[in-house]
Each structure stands twice: as C-alpha cells, then as structure tokens.
Amino acid sequence: MALFRDVGPGQSPVPAQNPAAPAPIGVRPQPAPGVNPAPYEPNKFSKESVEMKESVIASGLSIEGKIVGSGHVRVAGKFKGDVQVEGNLHIDAGAKVEGQVRAHEVIVSGELQGNIDGAKRVELQQSGVINGDVKAGTLTVAAGARMRGSVEFGWEESGKPAAILADKGRTNVA
Numbered sequence: 001m002a003l004f005r006d007v008g009p010g011q012s013p014v015p016a017q018n019p020a021a022p023a024p025i026g027v028r029p030q031p032a033p034g035v036n037p038a039p040y041e042p043n044k045f046s047k048e049s050v051e052m053k054e055s056v057i058a059s060g061l062s063i064e065g066k067i068v069g070s071g072h073v074r075v076a077g078k079f080k081g082d083v084q085v086e087g088n089l090h091i092d093a094g095a096k097v098e099g100q101v102r103a104h105e106v107i108v109s110g111e112l113q114g115n116i117d118g119a120k121r122v123e124l125q126q127s128g129v130i131n132g133d134v135k136a137g138t139l140t141v142a143a144g145a146r147m148r149g150s151v152e153f154g155w156e157e158s159g160k161p162a163a164i165l166a167d168k169g170r171t172n173v174a
Contacts, residue, residue: 063081088107091111091112095109107123117133135151
C-alpha cells in the first residue's frame, strides 16, 4: 500500500504542486495530466462572477479606513470611514458607522453618523439612528426610528420630480 505522494507499483511519479503559486486572477487553472477537471467556476473576484458577495465587519471588530468597490457590505461592529459600494450597505442593530455613504440600498438598524448620498432606497428601521443628511430615491422610516438632518427623496439626480404613476396618481416613492 502506498502512502501519500509515495509511488506504488505500476504508478508514475507525480510532480509536487507548489501551493504558494496560485493561478493569476481570472486565469483558469489547468488540471494535472490524467486528472479529470472539475467544472469551471469563475474566481469570486473576477468580472466573470455575476452574483455579488457580501462582506461582513463582525460585531466586536472596530475598523478605520475606506470601503470602495462592488458587492454588498454588512456592518455588525464599528466602522469609521467612507463607504462607496455598487451594492447594498446594511448596518445591523448595535453597529456604528461614521462616514459618508454611497450605496444602491442602505438599511440602517444601528447608528450612522454621516450623510447618505445617491441611494436608490434607504430604510431606517425601528432601532436605527441617522445623524446626517439623506438623499435617496425612496425612504422608509419605521416607527421608533430616529434621525437628525435634512432629507430629500423622490427626486431624480437632475433635480426634477420623480415620474408620477399614472394608474394611482402618486409618486414612485414609499
């Protein structure tokens, strides 16, 4: 019986793989000779990846810096710095974010000290607190939520009112 990496009778030696040298991002790794390749899955950081992943700042963590990129972000701890993502930002209950926010959707269950600019949708939940200005397409505020600042919603970026829904005679804001 052969042990791992031992050559048994009738087997040819297989060169050792170098685990410290991964394939470059976006390059499909080639299987070793004689090995059936697994179905190809794109690298999670490549442009081939269609589904956005969620990054989490766990409770108990405090991070200072800047978040920029595509994907969703969930903050359960504390983050100090600006957040600019092509995805959603969720601030959990008990979490705190200090900085300017630009994201597709922003859900605040914790505390945000800073402005939200250019969000398509903002949801301020019952335990949520915002100290700053909000500019969003739609705004939903739960009973018990708190906010200090100015709010603009239902306006296009050009400064014109959002389109009126003809069938109900109201704007497309919540």
